[in-house]
Amino acid sequence: MTTQRDVLVLDVQNHPVQTPVSSAYRSNMQFARLRHHDFCDAQLADTQFNLADLVRAQLSGANLQRANFHRARLNRVAAVAADFRDANLNQAQCDGADFTNADLSGANLSQAQFCGAILVDASLFGVRSNQSAHPARQQLNFTGADLRGADLRDADLRNATLTDAQLQGARYNAGTLWPLGWNSADHGLIFDDHLLAREVAC
Template structure:
């Protein structure tokens, strides 16, 4: 039986126990090992080294990867709705079939990344580096590509390669 004694925080132990029980699974899952199908919702992985990690089929909704290293990572079929990859190193990452609508890739380096058939509706690529990236079949409806470097990227039609100096649009 729990005591109703008061801790130094001023809250009864019963209230503290209830807070611990009902804190939700999101906090506990944030410490799970990077692996296929991992469920990281509303987690902070800022600055973390996940180079080459296999996060295929992972749930990354509302998670933050600011300044994280995800070079060569496998994010195929991952769900990253509203996930933040601000200033992340994602060179050569594979996001084939990923659901990344409303994700923020501001200043992220996606050089050589595979973005085939991914959903980037309303995603933000402000000043992102997409040099040599493969955008074949990607959905960029209402995506913000302001000042994004698309030099050498394969465009969504799978046929056109953006010329050198393609900033903000594929020329």
């Protein structure tokens, strides 16, 4: 099992991690080179991945709750059924990544790039996407993404680009916030205002 100390030493020496990581809870992997690395089913809640290079890494089934991926490179990662609840993906590069059935509920997606990403049946319930104060900086981008069957209820998508995104069967509710001029009726979305179990509990 990789300990927090092990991960920190690897970061400081700037050496790529070579062995599978099964647990690195609350560890610091910022700036780490983790291309193609195997994190499948790993316990990585609260881990710092900001500015890390995770291109084509294996994250399927991993627990990444509240993890920090600020400006991380997640291009073409496999993150099937991964748990990103309340994670920070601000300015993360996720182009071509596979988030099928992943849970991104409550995540911060401000200025994140999901061009061509697969988010089929993923939960984006309550995701946030704040507008950049910098006019030249890109906003949340789902251009060409596959969001079929995704849960978009209470999602703040006002600053999102949805050009050529596939949205058939995706669910939304009265709390979903769309870009200016967006007409959800034109894209095969399903209006679903049923309460979630966690909402009822509150």
